[in-house]
Amino acid sequence: MGFEMDSNKDIGKVITVRGRVQPESIGVTLMHEHLFLDLRKNHLPHPVVVNIPGRSEPLITSDDFPATELQIWESKIDSKNLNLANAVAPISDNYLLTDENVAIDEVNDFQKSGGGTIVDVTSIGLKRDPEALRRVSQATGIHFVMGTGYYQKVFHPEDMDERTVENLTQEIVRDVTIGVGGTGIRAGVIGEIGVNGNPITFNEEKSVRASTRASLLTGAAMTFHRGGTGAERHTTLDLVVSEGGDLGRVILGHSDEIADDLELMKELLDRGVYIQFDLIGREFTVDSIDSLDPQNKSDLSVTEKDAITIQKLIDYGFEDRILLSHDVCWKTHLRKYGGFGYSFITEKFLPYLREIGVQEYQINMMTIENPKRVLPFVAGV
Numbered sequence: 001m002g003f004e005m006d007s008n009k010d011i012g013k014v015i016t017v018r019g020r021v022q023p024e025s026i027g028v029t030l031m032h033e034h035l036f037l038d039l040r041k042n043h044l045p046h047p048v049v050v051n052i053p054g055r056s057e058p059l060i061t062s063d064d065f066p067a068t069e070l071q072i073w074e075s076k077i078d079s080k081n082l083n084l085a086n087a088v089a090p091i092s093d094n095y096l097l098t099d100e101n102v103a104i105d106e107v108n109d110f111q112k113s114g115g116g117t118i119v120d121v122t123s124i125g126l127k128r129d130p131e132a133l134r135r136v137s138q139a140t141g142i143h144f145v146m147g148t149g150y151y152q153k154v155f156h157p158e159d160m161d162e163r164t165v166e167n168l169t170q171e172i173v174r175d176v177t178i179g180v181g182g183t184g185i186r187a188g189v190i191g192e193i194g195v196n197g198n199p200i201t202f203n204e205e206k207s208v209r210a211s212t213r214a215s216l217l218t219g220a221a222m223t224f225h226r227g228g229t230g231a232e233r234h235t236t237l238d239l240v241v242s243e244g245g246d247l248g249r250v251i252l253g254h255s256d257e258i259a260d261d262l263e264l265m266k267e268l269l270d271r272g273v274y275i276q277f278d279l280i281g282r283e284f285t286v287d288s289i290d291s292l293d294p295q296n297k298s299d300l301s302v303t304e305k306d307a308i309t310i311q312k313l314i315d316y317g318f319e320d321r322i323l324l325s326h327d328v329c330w331k332t333h334l335r336k337y338g339g340f341g342y343s344f345i346t347e348k349f350l351p352y353l354r355e356i357g358v359q360e361y362q363i364n365m366m367t368i369e370n371p372k373r374v375l376p377f378v379a380g381v
């Protein structure tokens with residue numbers, strides 16, 4: 001079969017939007033970013049939760065929010081309303097990344113600061129744009145690895161309740177083996193897979209099972225949005241194991257949220273997964289950059305807490321299981337709109353880690369060697 005022959009060619013290669021590449025060529029890699037997406041559904045003003053009998057999950061709608069908020073919701077982000085967008089965030093435009101020229105500028109900054117590859121984990125339902133990703137890759141020389149799979153429930157297909165694990169698996173496998181839509185551009189990683197948990201819903205469970213089966217069939221790694229709340233992450237990993245999945249092919253994203261819980265982190269790492277700090281730099285704006293100061297420990301930011309936890313995990317010997325990224329997904333995360341874009345880690349965070357004592361080979365491990373180990377496809381089953 002054609003698929004078997006082709007899948008053999010994938011083994012040991014990183015699958016980018018411009019085709020297979022050797023792992024040695026990927027360089028410094030951001031493991032969880034977004035270039036183009038539509039996140040508006042997640043930030044509707046005054047969300048209304050509607051429970052419908054017979055539906056396993058509530059519908060979330062906000063068509064009926066107060067009229068005066070409509071004007072703000074529908075306004076465009078500009079220099080005058082940046083503070084409003086950052087503070088209460090009722091401006092829908094903030095949740096749209098759609099401008100290719102802006103994307104090229106921002107990615108060029110990453111390239112100039114030593115970057116090599118960006119993993120774009122924009123999954124199904126978020127208006128993924130394979131062809132735009134390929135054009136940005138051509139324009140900047142940066143490799144892009146594209147995601148697939150199912151994100152949080154508001155982005156699930158309308159008929160998610162009726163979908164079977166087999167059906168979801170087929171969709172994900174098709175994105176990885178044939179390509180997304182009619183583009184022929186293949187996903188190179190499965191995720192971000194949305195699991196908010198508390199509790200893990202039936203549809204989230206189906207999505208985890210389907211992602212695991214697709215990972216086993218194709219050899220692609222899996223990357224999670226959270227993977228549940230707190231220790232619930234173990235339940236998600238149990239689901240992966242119950243499908244025969246390899247936890248060494250699993251990345252737990254947004255682990256910044258459990259950076260304070262070192263015991264939980266160690267337990268999860270002991271199971272073989274990768275722990276990813278991917279909200280790095282989020283709280284900084286161009287004006288606040290000087291606050292990233294190793295001498296000033298009075299009021300720690302999320303990014304500074306991440307750095308301390310990373311240092312501790314390295315001390316425990318887990319440097320081969322740590323991954324880094326920014327999760328750029330709003331306009332206000334971009335430099336053009338006052339944020340730090342895709343180059344905060346290379347320009348600011350890595351020098352900060354060096355200052356607090358992290359060794360150069362450990363930085364190499366987290367930014368190059370670990371991505372180089374987890375992204376290449378393994379043999380499918």
Ligand SMILES: [Zn+2]
Nearest residue numbers: 121192327329
């Ligand atoms: Zn994300």
